[in-house]
Amino acid sequence: MNFKFTKWHGCGNDFVIINGLEENIETIQPQAAAICNRNFGIGADGVITVCPSENADFCMRIFNSDGSEAEMCGNGIRCFARYVYEAKLTTKSEMTIETKAGIMKPKIIASGDDVLVTVNMGNPVLQADKVPVAGFADKTIISEEIIVDNENFHITCVSMGNPHCIIFVDDINAVDINKWGPVLEKHQIFPNKTNVEFVQVLNRSKLRMRVWERGAAITLACGTGACATLVAGVLNNLCDRQASLQLDGGLLSIEWNESDNNVYMTGPATKVFEGKYSG
C-alpha cells in the first residue's frame, strides 16, 4: 500500500493523517496497526483519514493503533482542522466535520504567536445505556463504586461520542495505569469497552489527567477524555465549568457551557513531518 501522509500531534497524542480525497484509502483499516507501529511502521496513536461528506465540509475517520475504529477523537479533530486548512482543502477557518459521533465544529484561532483550535464537541451523554455502561439502565453514573480484582474504584461515566470512565484519585503518581487501564477498558460493564481517565484535582480550575485509551493503551493526551473529565468533575462538584486540563503531553482548556450544554475544547495542533508510505 502506497500513500502520501502528514504526521501531526495534539499535546503529544499523535496521528498519521491521510488525504482520502487524493489517496486510495479503501483498505486502510486493516493496515492501521502496522502504520501505527513505532518500530516497524510510521508510529502513531492513530490513523486519521480525510473523506468527503454530504452533510458537512469533510468527514473524519479515526482508527486506533490496534486497528479498531473510534467514533471521535478530540486531539485528532484539531489536527484535522488545521491540516485541511493549511493544505488548502478549504478556505474556511471555521468548518463542519462529520464524525461517527455527529457533526463537530472546529475553529482555528490565533493566540499570540501560537495557532490554537477550538472545537464545539457537542453535548456530553450521561445516560448509562447510551455511554454505554451495562446494568444501570438510563441512570447517570456519578462516583459509582465498583470492585475489580479486590480494588475499589469510584467511576463516573460520560460519552463524548466515545465512552469514558473517569476515576478521581488523591495522587495521580500512585496509580498503576498499566495495571488498571486494560482491566477497566475491557470490564464486562462496558459493552463497547471504554477509555479510562485517572484524575487528580489540583484546584477547581486545574485538573491533572492521565489516560489509558481504548485501542491505544497509554497516550500523552486524550481530547475527548479531557472533555469527559471536565464534565465528570462538574457532576462530582470537584471543579468549575471551565478548567485547564494538564495532560502528560500538554495543556487543554475545556468549558462545559451552561446555556447550550455543549463542551468546548481549545488546544494546539502541531504538524511534525510529511512523508510517503510504502508497506
Ligand SMILES: N[C@@H](CCC[C@H](N)C(=O)O)C(=O)O
Ligand atoms: N485520543 C483521542 C481519542 C481516540 C479514540 C479512543 N481511543 C477511542 O477508542 O474511543 C482523543 O483525543 O479524543
